[in-house]
Amino acid sequence: MNKLKQQLCALLCTTILIGTTGAAYAASDFTNAGDVRTNDMKLAVSARLTPNEGAASIERQYDHPDSPYYAHPDFYHMKSTASRIILSGYQTFQQTSEWSCGPAAALTVLQWYGRADGWDEQKLADLRHPLKSVTVPGFPNGYPGTTLLQMKNIFDGVGGFHYISSSDYQKEGRTLSASDVRQFLNEGHPILVCWIDWSGHWQAIIGYDDMGTTNEADVIIVADPYDTTDHNQDGYGIYSWQRFQSMFSMYNQFPESEGGSNQLFLVPIPDKK
DSSP states (O other), rough: HHHHHHHHHHHHHHHHHHSSSSSOHHHHHOOOOTOOOTTTTTTTOOSSSSSSSSSGGTTTTTOTTSSSOOOOOOOTTTTOOEEEEOTTTTOOOOOOOSSTTHHHHHHHHHHHHTTTTTOOOOOOOOSOOOOTTSOOOTTEEEEEEOOOOHHHHHHHHHSSSEEEHHHHHHHHOOOOOOHHHHHHHHHHHOOEEEEEEEGGGEEEEEEOOOOTSSSSOEEEEEEOOOOSSSSSOEEEEEHHHHHHHHBBBBBTTTGGGGSSBBBBEEEEEEEOO
16 A cells, blocks of 8 residues: 555656646656667767767767756657747757867758758868968967858858848847747747857757746757767757856857857758759
């Protein structure tokens, strides 16, 4: 009888945790502790930029399946709800160098649109114009990372895309809002963002959840090419929208000629055939 009571109590607690907040969440949204991790959500690494750098070089070495500090949502199979918009089935990729987050994030966008065939990090990186003449603090020999203008180079070079970017918003005196993010996601478009994470990092926003409330509890879900710190290297990450907004800058690392440094984003949209 005591065992039955314990089981009923556990079921009741789970129901309370999942179903009585502002938004409803299914138990299937989360992986069970101790489950064997698969890599179904990950793009295969066809060619490495470096043999022992980047997140790919420490593949799942920092995983803790039974971590008491992080929940492990199954973002790959997760569906949209009344409060949550997510690009279900979005595949991730772990960068194979310390500088290639831009090309790696762009590769996941190409995969989302079914246009990744024949492309890898290096080929996408080669589409960018050189930055040897551009001074970026900390890189006396030229910045190896990716500016907004270089991200445009990538999609111009691949071809078949147009895009909306922070450059367009700056001309209109706008910044990327929560409603903008939700609209892009509702239209099926991931949003590439560059911000001060890892001292400068490109990711793709693939989900947004307002938690069924009107306060500041909103959450964004990202495809993160350097996903090594949440005890599950599946290539996804979660951030508070409010905190992300407060750090959505490269803090003057990039010159205005490269698209500036503040609230950098790019939404690639395939041209209609």
